[in-house]
Amino acid sequence: MANSVQTRDPMEPNKRSSTWFGSPIGLRPDQTTSLALLLESPSLSYNLKVTAASRHPQQNLEQEYDHSETRTDSPLPTESNTDSSNGATGVDGEDVLEELSRRAANLFKLFRLAAERERCMDQPIEQWLRVATWWLLKTRTYLSIVTYNKLPLSDRVCQDCQRYLAKTLWVIEKALSLSRETLDTEFGVIKDGLRKLANTMKQQNLLTPMESIALVAQDFDYSIMVQYPSFTPDIWDALSRSNRGTSVLQGQHLTSSHQLPTSDLLPLSDTSETFVYATMFVEVMLFERSREAPSFKFPCLLSVRRQKTEKTPEILIASQNALLSLLIPLDSDINWHMQPHALEIKVRMGVTARVQLSSWDFYGLRRVFNYTSHLHLRLQPWAGEELIFEATAKSVQYTAPKSSESQRFPALPTPNCVVRVFENVTTEMSASGTCNTQRGFRLAVMTDPATRDLRYVCHNMGFGNLIRYALIGKDDNQGLQLSFGDAGQESSMTLYFTSNQERLDLLRSITGQPDTNEVALTDVALRSVITSDGVPTPSSTYESPISSLGLQRIRVFPNSIIIEGSHGVLTDRIDVRSTTLRMRLLHNLPQSPDQLHMLLVYRQEQSDLTMGVSQASIPISTQQSLAEALRLASKPETVRAYQFEHLHELHRFQAALTGSTVGYDGYAASFSIARRRMLVPVYTQWKASIVRLQIVCSANGKVVKLAAFFKDFRHASAMIFEVKPTDVFESFTSRQGRFGVRLVDAKFAMPRKTALADDGNEGFLDFRTLEYPGEHDDIMISFDVKEERDKFAEFLPALVNRLHKV
Template sequence: MDRKPLNPPPIDLMDMDYPENSELTPIVDVEAQLRALLTLGGSGDDSESIHPPDDYFSAGHEQSRASVGSNYCSLSALLTRSWDEQFKTILTERLSILFDQYAQAARPAEEVPLQDWLRAAIWWAVQGKALLEAQQHVTETEGDRHEDQKSTRMEVLQGLVNLAKAWWICHHTLTQDMFKIRMAACRMKETPDSALFDQYRAVLSYLHGYERRMAAALCTETDTSATIDLDRRLWISYPTLGVYNGAILDNSQRQAWEFPAMAFGDTGDLFCYRSVVVEATLIHPDDPSLPASTFECMFSIMRGSESWQTIGVLASQVQLVHITIQSERAHGLVWKDVEWDVARHSMVVRLHHSETLLRVKLSEDSFASIWRLAHDILAAETDLVAGEDERLLFDETVKSCQYVNHDKPVGFPAKPVVSCRVRLLKKLSTVTYGTGKRKVHRGLRIIVATPPHTRTQRRVTHDLPNSCPLAYSLLDAEDESPGLLLYLDEACSSFIYLEDPEARTLLHSLLLDCLPLRGESDPKTFLISSYAIDMQSHGSETQATKHLDSGESQASVIEEESERESRGTHYGKTILSEHLRVVIQNEWGSITDRLNIGPGELTIALPIHDNNTIHLHRPPQEDLSMSVAHDLVSKEHLAKIRCLLQSIQTKPSIRIVKFKTETELHSFQEAVTGFRVLYDGLATRFLITRRRKLLPLIKQWDTNLARIQLIQRGGRFQIIAFFHQFRHWKCLNFEITALDDTEKMEQKGECGVRIKDAKYALPLNESGSGEGELPSSLCLDELEFPTEHSDVAIMFGDVIGQLCRFL
């Protein structure tokens, strides 16, 4: 009679080769014996008895009998239930003969905590399942070779004995009155033993398919287990631990209750990817005199159905060892703490708060599967968890997402997936100056992952570097869900649909970096006439091709909150800032110009004949980024933007910002430099009379037109000047102090102000000499050491203006 248990496929016990004078009773005889055992009320034909249905042991006993009347079906169901109850009673009694003495070996059964009994049931179910599956695999791959038949059958029988241990604990021990109340309490979620109870129910479901096989092998009149050396113990022996070792081998209090100490199978709240029995050895490398302690444990890899992190749990059969390995460092050990010893098929864990090592030895097959799972976990953590130089910006479950790859297929589903997780991270790097360190923007990284309620996790991750513009489209689904289409690269794109417009606005704003984050100020907004980028490195007024002109736009300046400023008074918050940026938004996209500058990096220039324009000179810059509305730009324009971004990263560039009014320009200038403009006007002459004659042939410089600004930050005052067609210099700036002597003056019909003994440095070109092209822009923060002491006269024609009021 061919019989197939529920799971896994059976291993035929009828052909097993047992020792001489020992034969396993065929299943048909087992049925007859169990029918006889279940006869109630006496013996003989006249005795009243309850028999199982005739086809109970057949493969089709669970099929419905649609052709039979309803009364017969009800009676048949009643008889079947009675047969099941009696069958379990007889099986329990027979298994008690095998295991009862081993249950009492360590301590009375009533003194064993409920959690230990639950662990023991899971423990032996895992052991039995592993043996049966291993032997089934050997039979399928290598065939039934005669020399291995006896060994294989012994392994199969030991596997059934292990399953029988779990079955006996579940149906005998845990049904005792002393455990009934606590077992009922375990059904409540989020209680200490509820996760273990779920695994206990998974064990019950699995063992149901092996009940007849266990009965055939262990409960016949010819008890083969009595003549074969099998492992019938229920409890594993463990060494005695001191208080210190016991503390470092138990971090279960750091882990939430939803994860059990050991797992057998999937439940409604948990996915179990693998559970294996291992040998863990506690080693004290700092104190070789301490003996090594070895523990037989179970290592389980599992994930909650509502959790994104996969954890590993190493636990002993009793409540002695309980170590969790997870993704969050705040909770203890993480997967990066595990070192893999491939040669020894083991993993080594350095326990926190001690120098103690735990070496976990696995079998060759178990090591291969566990290492593969751990490798996948680490890869997922690398994608999903923010690294040391990354900052999480966005982490939400979106309504649906569809990932499109025109290049090659990936593991992510091609069709739209609901409830995907979308994460956006900012990539940073640390740069060092002589005055300190700061973080600079190095692009974004976006991750899309399938929802956690799916057992197999799929994810895709894409870097969004500053060297390429981010192309996007705003769209709506058929059900009016707000959507965002991101063109991740030339071959990949992603449709992301969110629950509400606010969520789309948030994600879109974070992609443009136009939203103030924690510790940043509210944006200062300016209306600008144009924003252009010129790749010419010098000459503020020379003709040059504008590589990009945004036209009329809105400029927003975002900076660190002033109350969080912890720097000294010499440098303002715009220097060494990690937050200062200008976001230009126009009809076709946006430009995010990060001015988080180091000392001397940002220089400015002011045109003589255009009061509403300012030039910002920048060295090669890697943190400027752009985004474009894909539907509003041509492919040619998109290619030009890409080339411009790549050039900005390697060559100096100039930002030319034109405002509608001079007042707007002054407000913007203060926002990006930290200096407030007190005066801005044109001088008819700028006269310098030297006191130190380093160049004896030149005693005086005189210009016929200059743009003058008096600027202030804190207690510092500066004069900056830009000259028109002056052959010696193009610009000059120096600081005004309270010790400087100033006076009004009139000369040849002109009025002005004289600053006596002004201290400044001669402008030098990049080579450090006075020869060649001189700079056309000024650094406001790092003034060169003043080598010159001269009288400076600034003349304004007939009217001095407001400059004298401040001087």
């Protein structure tokens, strides 16, 4: 900024003008939810005094963002088509620029004398285009100051604004008169922008006769082109070799094919490829490694812009003559100095660039940087997270409570939004080693990068909370509606995709279901699931809340159990290949077709259950019951009861959990263990009646185990041990007319009888890991019918010797 500009205390930010004049070519229109530096600053280059008003942006900076997951306010301005070009002609039909040219005759003489003194009349047309753009931006900056502070016509800043307006017009007319190869289109854009600025000033009565202000400021900078120093060879070498991080472009060292056009270096408005959010005049100082004082100092224009294909804005700093151009991504390593307000950028090879800004511009730009970092962070995996879903939604509509201060995502349907789902998995240490625990999901949605104002919204899902969804629409307009929060503070999001598969993939991701390419270990029909503190019993009157999901089937994968229903899905994460599961079967088989087959699984505390429910199918009261069932699963000890209509379905499910197939499943009339008394050769019998037996075999067929579940056996509720091909098995017929098999000198471990209230292990067996077989005694198993005895013996690993009656 010219040294002659006087600083003054501006109005408080909350008293600023309600309209921010402009258009895509001139000043920008009113920004209601705009970039902080546009909201707070009357100018992006006016160096304010340190007043209460100028400290206000710093207070905002210290507050920063509260990092709420639903915070969506963006400091980037929204698009607007407001145009202030109405009335571009005067009452008598004279063009406002023609009027300005006529009234600024004396100023034009001063500009011509300055140009002759600078000997710049023979500059190429491209340089004249940059100069015209430079002074137009300077005019726009000064008009912002005047409008924001409501400065009177007699104020020096207001008069300097008119001088810069006249200077821009003189440059345009002189350039067009000198050049043989005129750039009519480029100069036409600048001229249109100048016309809009002049018309705005005329409407606000800010134009005075130029003759009265032509000689008021003898120290006004009437020069046409900014004078820049020449780089030393060392600086040139350092800048030309800088090819990482900050991009450096110099017109003297690069061919014309690499030279950025004026519309990029000194942007007036958005282009077909780029959004321009702000422009401000700064001073750039270059420091060499061995010097404390700056070697060079450049007046430059800093613009904040973003490519329409990128999510991150960038800073472009350019001199008037394109000698120096620095392209700095906002997510790069930038040092922010509070006093003085400056940015420090390491160019390379010992050269550092320091960008000096006004206080308003500094804190506003810092706010942009913070928001950019905030946005970038929300769209990337956090510690322990993994990206499991990414797609572009055809349309997203987000609604939040009116009282929510964080509702900044567009309320209307927004097209082409970026949708990402992250899964949070933490690794914990336990007595058995490391284990992974799922901690829910995070849904992040960002508006289309091709829109000017990037907005986003994040929501955590799962981890003890119901995931509420609804499949809506039909034909080619099918959507997925998600709900978040409690009643009264509920937010919702409706997402539409180009294909139904993407919609289902998103639902599958947020409910924890495995990839569609993963093959299930088993897939069987399921009638009911019960979660309780103790051991539930089959009852036709008991209705589990989970049954309200309309259960259809249960699928077992290596890392999870998926329970699917017509109204929802339940995901139980467990590594069935390595996790120890203790199971229990009822001591007898169902006697009527109405009774279901039940498998009980003992579970420790579990917090990684995920349940998704269809809101359209399940009442709110039932949803509350399902939420209570999720909380119950997080208790230290619970029992999961799976009920099946057919026994073979239970066997397939059990085989998927244990890795062993069930060969025999039935019940015996008696189960007795021969016990020899201490020191005397006298045997007693520990006998149990009504015993359920299972013979299971490992996948490779080498390990065969016998499991027994007792009804009334005071020594144990269940036991399991391995039977080997080397063991001796003998069949017999008892004098009571029963048919049995004796396991000679069986080797087993008698389980310790405990109450469920003590440790929850009573009657639950581990089919994978056996206890040490410390017992060596005969075991006799009797059946009421011979056919049942022969069926049992068929699955033993060795032939059964036939004995006489015992």
